[in-house]
Structure formats: structure tokens, C-alpha cells
Amino acid sequence: MKTPSKLVIIYLLSLCIAGCLGDFIHAKYKSGHSRDQVVSRRYMAEVSDCDRFLEYIKNQNIKVHHTIRNSFFNSISFEIKHLDKEHEYATLKSIMNHDDVEAVSPVHVYKRAAPATSQDMFKVSPEEAGYRSTHRLLQIDKVHRELNLTGEGVFIAIIDTGVDYLHPALGGGYGPGYTVQTGYDFVGNKYGSVPGSVPEPDSDPYDDCTIEDSSDGHGTSTSGIIGGYDLENNFIGVAYKAKLGVYRVFGCQGDSTTDIVYQAIDKAFADGADIISLSVGSDTPWAAPESYESKLFAKIKERGVIVVAATTNDGDLGIYSTSSPSTLDSVYSVGGVYNEYVVYDGTFTAAGISGAVGKFTLFILPYPPLIMHVEYQVLSITEDGTKLYMTDGDLSPSFNGTGDISKDACDVNNISPTVQGKIALVKRGPCSFVKKALNVASAGAVGIIVYDNEPVFSNEDRLVNTTIPYAFISLQDGERLESGNSTVRVKFSSSRKLIYKKNPYGGMATFYTGLGPTAELDLKPNILAVSEDVYTLLPRYLGSWTIFDGTSGATPLVAGSIALYLQYMRNKNVSVDTTFEQFQNYASVPVSADAGGGIDHPVRVGAGLIQVYDAITQTTHISPAQISFNDTASQDYKTQNLTITNPGQTTVSYRVFNNASLAIVPYDRTVSGYRLLGTVKTQAASADLAFSATEIHLEAGQSQTLTVTVTPPNTDPLDHVMYGGFIQLDPITNTTTTTTRPLHVPYFGVVGKQYDLPILDRDYNITVSQTKDGEWVTVNEYVIDIAANKTDLIIGCKTLTPTKIMRVEIFEDEKCTQLLGYAYYDTVYNQVYNHSPWVFTFRGTFTKDVASNIYDYSTYSQTFVQVPGGQYYIRQKFLKLFGDPGKENDWEYFTVGPVVIKR
Ligand SMILES: *[C@@H]1O[C@H](CO)[C@@H](O)[C@H](O)[C@H]1NC(C)=O
Ligand SMILES: *[C@@H]1O[C@H](CO)[C@@H](O)[C@H](O)[C@H]1NC(C)=O
Ligand SMILES: *[C@@H]1O[C@H](CO)[C@@H](O)[C@H](O)[C@H]1NC(C)=O
Ligand SMILES: *[C@@H]1O[C@H](CO)[C@@H](O)[C@H](O)[C@H]1NC(C)=O
Ligand SMILES: *[C@@H]1O[C@H](CO)[C@@H](O)[C@H](O)[C@H]1NC(C)=O
Numbered sequence: 001m002k003t004p005s006k007l008v009i010i011y012l013l014s015l016c017i018a019g020c021l022g023d024f025i026h027a028k029y030k031s032g033h034s035r036d037q038v039v040s041r042r043y044m045a046e047v048s049d050c051d052r053f054l055e056y057i058k059n060q061n062i063k064v065h066h067t068i069r070n071s072f073f074n075s076i077s078f079e080i081k082h083l084d085k086e087h088e089y090a091t092l093k094s095i096m097n098h099d100d101v102e103a104v105s106p107v108h109v110y111k112r113a114a115p116a117t118s119q120d121m122f123k124v125s126p127e128e129a130g131y132r133s134t135h136r137l138l139q140i141d142k143v144h145r146e147l148n149l150t151g152e153g154v155f156i157a158i159i160d161t162g163v164d165y166l167h168p169a170l171g172g173g174y175g176p177g178y179t180v181q182t183g184y185d186f187v188g189n190k191y192g193s194v195p196g197s198v199p200e201p202d203s204d205p206y207d208d209c210t211i212e213d214s215s216d217g218h219g220t221s222t223s224g225i226i227g228g229y230d231l232e233n234n235f236i237g238v239a240y241k242a243k244l245g246v247y248r249v250f251g252c253q254g255d256s257t258t259d260i261v262y263q264a265i266d267k268a269f270a271d272g273a274d275i276i277s278l279s280v281g282s283d284t285p286w287a288a289p290e291s292y293e294s295k296l297f298a299k300i301k302e303r304g305v306i307v308v309a310a311t312t313n314d315g316d317l318g319i320y321s322t323s324s325p326s327t328l329d330s331v332y333s334v335g336g337v338y339n340e341y342v343v344y345d346g347t348f349t350a351a352g353i354s355g356a357v358g359k360f361t362l363f364i365l366p367y368p369p370l371i372m373h374v375e376y377q378v379l380s381i382t383e384d385g386t387k388l389y390m391t392d393g394d395l396s397p398s399f400n401g402t403g404d405i406s407k408d409a410c411d412v413n414n415i416s417p418t419v420q421g422k423i424a425l426v427k428r429g430p431c432s433f434v435k436k437a438l439n440v441a442s443a444g445a446v447g448i449i450v451y452d453n454e455p456v457f458s459n460e461d462r463l464v465n466t467t468i469p470y471a472f473i474s475l476q477d478g479e480r481l482e483s484g485n486s487t488v489r490v491k492f493s494s495s496r497k498l499i500y501k502k503n504p505y506g507g508m509a510t511f512y513t514g515l516g517p518t519a520e521l522d523l524k525p526n527i528l529a530v531s532e533d534v535y536t537l538l539p540r541y542l543g544s545w546t547i548f549d550g551t552s553g554a555t556p557l558v559a560g561s562i563a564l565y566l567q568y569m570r571n572k573n574v575s576v577d578t579t580f581e582q583f584q585n586y587a588s589v590p591v592s593a594d595a596g597g598g599i600d601h602p603v604r605v606g607a608g609l610i611q612v613y614d615a616i617t618q619t620t621h622i623s624p625a626q627i628s629f630n631d632t633a634s635q636d637y638k639t640q641n642l643t644i645t646n647p648g649q650t651t652v653s654y655r656v657f658n659n660a661s662l663a664i665v666p667y668d669r670t671v672s673g674y675r676l677l678g679t680v681k682t683q684a685a686s687a688d689l690a691f692s693a694t695e696i697h698l699e700a701g702q703s704q705t706l707t708v709t710v711t712p713p714n715t716d717p718l719d720h721v722m723y724g725g726f727i728q729l730d731p732i733t734n735t736t737t738t739t740t741r742p743l744h745v746p747y748f749g750v751v752g753k754q755y756d757l758p759i760l761d762r763d764y765n766i767t768v769s770q771t772k773d774g775e776w777v778t779v780n781e782y783v784i785d786i787a788a789n790k791t792d793l794i795i796g797c798k799t800l801t802p803t804k805i806m807r808v809e810i811f812e813d814e815k816c817t818q819l820l821g822y823a824y825y826d827t828v829y830n831q832v833y834n835h836s837p838w839v840f841t842f843r844g845t846f847t848k849d850v851a852s853n854i855y856d857y858s859t860y861s862q863t864f865v866q867v868p869g870g871q872y873y874i875r876q877k878f879l880k881l882f883g884d885p886g887k888e889n890d891w892e893y894f895t896v897g898p899v900v901i902k903r
């Protein structure tokens with residue numbers, strides 16, 4: 001399961017963005033759209049001629065790190081060795097003034113690919129491996145069985161942490177004849193583990209970290225999902241005969257940098273990869289067509305190479321919780337669903353329950369005795385790896401009735417003394433299970449039963465190094481037990497036979513899968529595969545096997561599925577677009593896991609769950625494969641055309657209809673204006689679609705245009721509801737054989753104008769602080785007094801909506817008519833994150849000019865100079881969504897002042 005700690009990290013990084021970036025402005029400077037930290041004095045230059053550029057910088061104090069040099073993209077990443085900013089900027093400025101340089105972007109941190117939970121060793125029996133297979137839900141088993149497709153002849157590149165290719169399930173070797181045939185290590189083991197660590201590249205992508213390194217073995221897990229093959233353990237990968245190349249961009253610990261990841265992508269391309277699989281990304285909702293990465297990936301796609309990338313595991317932060325490069329138009333974005341089966345270790349019965357709740361109303365029997373049967377998972381593991389089994393006993397809730405049950409057993413003082421000698425019943429969240437177990441054990445409990453805090457039952461967390469046995473049950477079961485008498489007798493089944501049950505949420509989107517759309521209102525994600533409970537490999541030093549959670553696991557499933565398709569289509573020269581579209585056309589639409597069910601929304605599920613057999617065998621094709629009707633500000637997007645082609649041998653007929661989903665309510669207007677809802681709400685509101693034809697008849701080889709016109713639902717435009725659904729084509733059986741499958745095109749749109757959405761969170765108190773003894777102290781008088789060593793004024797605010805440009809101006813008058821200049825360069829492509837304030841640090845310097853338009857930096861080349869002593873007003877402004885930077889009304893403002901500067 002995902003832990004909430006990530007929010008804290010994002011918050012800390014956001015503080016650094018304003019404080020750590022160089023104060024630089026230039027026509028060719030593109031700050032990029034990554035929100036992750038920049039790396040000091042490191043830049044990437046897009047150049048027209050690598051050699052001339054290298055010659056030019058040769059005798060300057062510059063270290064070249066990485067070079068991308070091919071027929072379509074030349075870029076050099078370098079480090080300016082001057083430690084003082086003045087020299088750094090002078091050097092950078094001279095570089096940007098050089099004719100061969102087209103653009104310069106800072107190098108950003110690339111956060112390590114993190115699974116949604118820590119991956120512990122977890123080896124299961126061949127029988128259990130069969131149940132845990134992801135292949136049935138995705139029709140991959142059928143493709144293997146009936147079409148004999150294995151991915152043979154297709155080259156998949158995996159950009160990740162390296163791979164333990166000596167793992168027997170990966171063939172136990174490296175090079176031709178083995179699963180992993182090629183690759184590269186751009187970093188070496190130690191890279192990323194300490195600040196300033198230097199990459200030590202070599203040609204071997206082997207993961208030779210050790211258990212002491214606390215490495216996660218991520219790349220072996222993603223490689224195993226594609227290329228694993230171990231019949232004895234009943235495990236095969238989706239494209240187990242594909243050629244794998246693994247490109248290592250992370251050391252044993254820590255993060256990487258954007259230039260290393262792009263270098264790896266270029267190498268994979270140069271090595272001849274057909275598909276590049278990226279289970280990594282940098283959190284941002286922007287597609288940012290002008291950015292470095294957008295250009296690089298577009299060029300790779302133009303050359304026929306497929307790139308698939310994971311969305312985030314942050315879907316519980318609401319819409320826009322996606323990441324780059326999956327946001328890019330040229331990249332296939334992958335989200336995740338729950339797996340098909342849940343595996344239980346046994347059942348227990350509990351006597352003495354009353355007031356049954358939830359869906360187990362069946363059990364409301366006359367009292368006494370009341371008995372309930374509960375499936376549970378035993379997941380308490382000792383240091384030597386054996387499970388601790390629960391014994392029969394009395395159950396006692398640990399919550400003592402005071403305070404907040406959501407923090408159950410997190411504080412040892414709140415634990416009821418009645419748990420002494422009993423099995424403690426504890427509600428999940430917000431501290432770790434281990435902490436809860438240690439706390440109840442210290443109060444004398446002999447075991448712990450944790451029940452979930454959300455209705456979707458999902459847990460593979462094991463308790464390692466606990467002293468008492470532990471079992472995990474559902475929220476429904478837990479609430480029933482909780483509502484029972486203070487003491488309940490529980491009896492555990494002695495046979496301890498594993499129970500395999502169809503997960504009622506199997507095939508539905510996980511609560512954490514990152515949501516679209518992009519801030520430009522493109523539909524993302526594009527497709528889903530299984531991301532929860534994916535049985536796969538770990539490096540041998542971590543125990544060889546694991547159960548993997550996170551969209552990182554769904555991504556190689558899609559990469560491998562595409563390999564099966566490409567193998568089938570060999571010599572047919574299918575384009576990247578056709579490939580992407582074909583899988584979207586035939587995906588299956590998940591039902592929503594939210595209460596109420598219904599068809600899930602395209603901004604969470606894209607086109608739906610990948611169905612590989614149908615995508616390969618069906619011939620009717622629709623292009624484009626997804627539609628954004630945009631917002632209701634203009635009529636331009638209301639009518640769209642779909643082209644339906646029948647390259648097959650027989651006539652096909654379809655009925656066309658609108659299969660609407662529930663609408664998504666993204667904002668919490670009642671409580672706090674337009675704060676994004678972490679868990680989005682749904683509402684029954686659907687658009688009307690008018691079709692140019694409600695039946696399509698296509699003879700072999702024919703194609704037809706279907707025109708679709710939307711009438712959005714009549715919801716309050718202030719709610720900015722996102723409606724959506726699927727344009728469904730169901731075969732008409734009188735003319736078609738039963739093997740013809742339905743196909744569809746997901747669509748969505750916004751009721752209301754994005755432009756009207758407020759950017760600033762007016763409910764968040766804008767704070768102005770200064771540093772005192774290393775701490776921030778909120779101040780009411782804004783004074784920068786150089787002699788008194790009061791230098792920085794730190795302004796904190798929160799944005800509700802992503803904004804493309806944030807700009808900071810300095811005025812000499814309160815009415816903001818006399819502009820002195822800009823306190824900072826434009827910050828472009830900012831995003832919104834629940835809980836994450838935007839922090840700007842004013843240091844008493846300014847620049848006269850600021851680029852007015854991110855598409856077209858004019859010839860500005862100012863660096864920052866001191867603001868003369870005096871009194872000023874600092875105005876921050878934020879461009880509204882779809883706003884025009886040239887129009888004053890398209891910005892939102894707030895002003896801090898008077899700010900007195902004493903020199
Ligand atoms: C699949 O391969 C097996 C064994 O190589 C062969 O017997 C079978 O005919 C093949 N099936 C198809 C559909 O190609
Ligand atoms: C529960 O624990 C808290 C904290 O120790 C204590 O203040 C409170 O009185 C306890 N409540 C009961 C009902 O024992
Ligand atoms: C379990 O305990 C051992 C020995 O004290 C320690 O090395 C290991 O890191 C612990 N594992 C966890 C997950 O805390
Ligand atoms: C608890 O059990 C007693 C009998 O042991 C019974 O009288 C009482 O109604 C029960 N209370 C609840 C809340 O179930
Ligand atoms: C939606 O409309 C805006 C404003 O016209 C435009 O900038 C944006 O590209 C459009 N998005 C899509 C996906 O068409």
C-alpha cells in the first residue's frame with residue numbers, strides 16, 4: 001500500500017524550487033515543466049552541431065556529462081564548474097548567446113521509480129502463482145495459447161534500476177541467447193546514494209547491489225513481468241521471448257537526473273529498440289509541447305518507436321495527478337487495476353457479535369450466539385521468514401473510546417487496558433502497522449487483527465520483525481467486530497488452507513492510479529493494466545520473488561502486450577498511432593470501484609483495461625482513439641470526426657451509441673472554494689452525443705467517417721464537472737459473426753470554462769516570513785535590512801489549479817502602476833498539489849525585463865541587480881488556465897507591501 005510520506009517530500013522540494021534555482025533569464029532559457037529539484041550548475045543545451053559546441057566550450061571551466069547525438073536531436077548536458085553564481089551566469093549567458101545553441105534547460109532530479117509499497121520477498125506455490133497471474137484479465141494467456149505469440153523478434157528496452165539477469169527465471173545469463181541481451185549502466189552502484197555522487201558508467205546493466213544497500217530491485221521486477229520464464233514455479237512473463245535491453249539509470253539508492261534518463265532513451269533508440277518501457281516519471285500534469293522532453297519523445301515516435309510510461313501512484317490526490325513523460329502526446333500513459341484474485345490464509349469465526357453492519361447483513365441473527373465467518377490474511381513474519389500464526393482467543397478493541405479512532409493504536413496511551421492478554425482489534429491508518437503492533441503488544445496484547453479503513457480490501461503488507469501474530473481483514477468485517485461486545489471470542493481455522501477468492505474489485509482501477517487529464521485537457525491515462533498484486537521477480541539478493549504494487553507494474557504489462565501485437569504484425573508496417581489506437585479500441589471498460597458502481601471515467605481509466613487477444617485479432621479500427629471535447633468556452637471542439645475502417649475480409653455492421661460514465665466532480669466548492677478533492681466524487685450527469693449515423697455497415701476494405709457532436713450535461717458550470725464516457729460500437733449480429741467484438745472511443749469534457757477557475761487558494765493564509773535563527777518566522781512588517789542581516793522575504797501561497805506562468809513584479813507604488821521590474825524569472829508549467837504551497841523568496845534583487853510569452857522568449861538577457869533602497873510593492877501574478885499572457889485580465893494577482901529595503 002501507498003504511504004502518505006510522499007506529500008512531505010513534495011512539500012520540501014517545492015520550497016527549494018524558488019530558493020535553489022539560479023536567478024536567470026534569457027531568450028533561450030527554458031526552465032522545463034518538471035517540478036522536481038534542479039541540479040546545481042547543470043544544464044542541457046540543444047545544439048545544431050555537437051562538435052562545434054564542444055569545441056567552443058573546451059577551454060571554459062565546463063565538464064561535459066552526456067551527449068545525445070543523432071540525425072534528429074543533438075543535445076549536450078554539462079556542468080559549469082564555477083562555484084560562484086556570477087561566473088556561472090556569465091558562462092551560461094555566453095553559451096546561450098552562441099549561434100549553435102537553440103535552447104538551454106536546467107537538469108532536474110529524476111525521482112527514483114518507487115513501487116507503491118516496499119517490496120518484500122514473497123514466494124508462493126505454483127498453484128498460488130497461477131491464481132495470482134495477471135494474464136487472464138488481459139487475455140494474455142489466450143494469446144500465448146491460441147496464437148503462439150511470445151514477443152520473439154521484438155526488442156523491448158527497460159529504463160530502470162538495472163537487472164539481476166542471473167536470476168534463473170531470466171535465463172541466468174546475459175547476451176545473445178538469453179532474455180536480457182543488451183543494455184547499459186549509466187550510473188553504477190553508488191550513484192544517487194550521497195549528494196554530489198558521480199556516475200560510474202559501464203556497459204553492463206547488472207544489478208549487483210546487496211541487501212545492505214536497501215536497494216528495491218525495481219528493474220528486476222519490471223523485467224520479470226515482461227521476460228520471466230520459470231515453468232517449475234508456474235510463472236511466465238507477457239512477452240517471454242522478446243529481446244530485452246535494460247538501461248540502468250538509478251544506483252542502488254537515491255534518484256537520477258533528467259539528462260541521464262534522456263541519454264538512456266537515446267541509447268535504447270540507437271540500439272534498435274521497438275518499444276521503450278518507462279516505469280518512472282516526474283510529477284506534473286502538463287504535456288508542455290515546447291519542452292525539451294516533449295520534443296525528444298515526439299521525434300522518437302516519428303521514427304516508429306513506441307514509448308510507454310506509468311502515470312503516478314498519486315490518484316488519491318485528485319485529478320491532474322499524472323506525470324511526465326506519460327503526459328506527452330507521443331507517449332502511451334499507463335494506469336492500473338486490481339488483480340483478479342485475493343488470497344486468504346484461512347478463515348476465523350467470531351462469536352458474540354451484534355449490530356452487524358455493511359454487506360454482511362446476512363449474519364444478523366438472534367442474539368446469542370452470533371457467529372461470523374471472516375477470511376483473513378496472516379502476514380506476520382519473523383526475522384527468519386516464517387509466518388506467525390494466530391491462535392484462538394478473545395478479541396478486544398484497542399480503541400479506548402476517547403479521541404479519534406482513525407488514529408487507532410498509533411499512540412500507546414490511547415490503547416484500552418482491556419487488550420491485556422487478548423487479541424487487539426485495530427483500525428488501519430495513519431501510522432505503520434508495525435507501530436500499531438508494537439504499541440498493542442506493549443499494552444499486553446497477544447495478537448493483532450487490523451481491519452482496513454476503506455471498503456476496497458487490499459493489502460499485501462507484511463509485518464516484519466513483529467513480536468505478535470497479525471491478521472488483516474476487511475473494513476466491513478472489522479466494523480462488525482468493533483460494534484460487538486467488548487470481548488469477542490475468535491477461533492481460527494486449523495487447516496490453514498489458502499483460499500482463493502475472486503476479488504470483487506478485480507479489473508477495477510486502483511484507488512492510487514494517477515488521474516488525468518493534462519492541464520491542457522488532453523485525455524490521460526490512455527490505457528490500464530494490472531498494477532496491484534502483480535507476482536514477479538526480485539533480484540536474488542532480495543529473495544527472488546515478490547508481489548508488486550504500483551503503476552510501475554502495469555507499464556511493462558502494456559509494453560509486453562504491444563510486443564505480442566508487433567510480433568503478429570511483423571512486416572505489416574503498422575504505425576505507432578495505429579498500435580496505440582488498436583489497443584484503446586478494444587480495451588474493456590472497468591466498472592468504478594466507488595460506491596454506486598457504474599462505468600468508470602476516462603480521466604481515471606483512459607480507454608479501459610487492455611485486452612490483448614481482441615486488439616490482435618480484430619480488424620475494424622477507429623481513429624482517433626480518444627476524444628477531448630475540451631471545456632465549454634468555445635464551440636471549436638464540440639464536433640469531432642472518427643474514421644472507422646474495415647481492413648478485414650468480411651462485411652461488418654455496428655450499432656453506435658453513447659455509453660456514458662458517471663461524471664467526476666473534481667473540486668470541493670462547499671468547504672474551501674476550489675480545492676481539489678483528493679478522492680474525486682462522482683455524479684450522475686452525462687452528455688448527449690449526436691452521431692452522423694447510428695449504424696455503420698462496412699464492406700471489406702471500406703471506411704467511413706462518423707461525426708460526433710456533443711451537448712454537455714446541464715450541470716452548474718461553476719462546478720466544473722468532468723463528464724465522460726465511451727462512444728460504443730456494438731456488432732450487429734445479423735450480418736457479423738459472433739467473433740466480432742465491440743469497440744469504443746473514450747471521450748470527456750468539462751462543463752464550464754477552465755479560464756474561470758481560480759488559481760490562488762484564497763482560503764489559505766498567504767504568509768510572509770523571514771528567517772530567524774534558521775527558522776521561518778511570520779512577519780507583518782516587510783523589511784529587507786542588509787546591515788541588520790535581514791535579507792530574505794519568503795512569501796508562501798497555495799495554488800488550486802495548475803498555472804502555466806507565475807510571475808513576480810516589483811512596483812514603486814501601491815496601485816501597481818509604476819513597474820520597477822521583476823523579482824524573479826517566470827516560473828512556467830506549475831502544477832497543483834494538495835498540501836503543497838508555492839514559496840517565493842525575495843532577496844532584494846530584480847531584473848528589468850521578463851519573457852512575456854513562454855513560446856517565444858524575445859531577446860532578454862538581463863541578470864539580476866539590486867533594488868535600490870526605498871519602499872516597494874511585490875505583486876505575484878498567475879496566468880489563468882487557457883489565458884493569454886498578453887491580457888491583464890487573464891492573470892490573477894496578489895500584492896505584498898509596502899516592502900522597505902534598507903541599504
Ligand atoms: C503453436 O505452436 C505449437 C508448437 O510449436 C504448434 O503445435 C501449434 O500448431 C501452433 N499453433 C498455432 C496456432 O500456430
Ligand atoms: C483514553 O486515553 C486517553 C489518553 O490516555 C485518556 O485521556 C482517556 O481518559 C482514555 N479514555 C478512556 C475511556 O479510558
Ligand atoms: C528486522 O530486524 C533485523 C535484525 O535486527 C534488521 O536487520 C532488519 O533490518 C529488520 N527489518 C525490518 C524490515 O525492520
Ligand atoms: C453484550 O453481551 C451481553 C451478554 O453478554 C448482552 O446482554 C449485551 O446486549 C451485549 N451488548 C451488545 C452491545 O451487543
Ligand atoms: C482546449 O482548448 C484550449 C483553449 O482553446 C487549447 O489551448 C487546448 O489545446 C485544448 N485542448 C485540447 C486537448 O484540445
Ligand SMILES: *[C@@H]1O[C@H](CO)[C@@H](O)[C@H](O)[C@H]1NC(C)=O
Nearest residue numbers: 636639640641642705706707
Ligand atoms: C468532419 O467530416 C466532415 C465530412 O467528412 C467534414 O465536412 C468536416 O469538416 C469534418 N469536421 C472536422 C471537425 O474535422
Ligand SMILES: *[C@@H]1O[C@H](CO)[C@@H](O)[C@H](O)[C@H]1NC(C)=O
Nearest residue numbers: 653655695697732733734735
Ligand atoms: C441487418 O440489420 C440492419 C438493421 O439493424 C439492416 O439495415 C441490414 O440490412 C440487415 N442486414 C442483413 C444482411 O440482414
Ligand SMILES: *[C@@H]1O[C@H](CO)[C@@H](O)[C@H](O)[C@H]1NC(C)=O
Nearest residue numbers: 672761762763764765766767
Ligand atoms: C487564517 O488566519 C486567520 C486569522 O489569523 C485564522 O483565523 C485562520 O484559522 C487562518 N486560516 C488558515 C487556513 O490557516
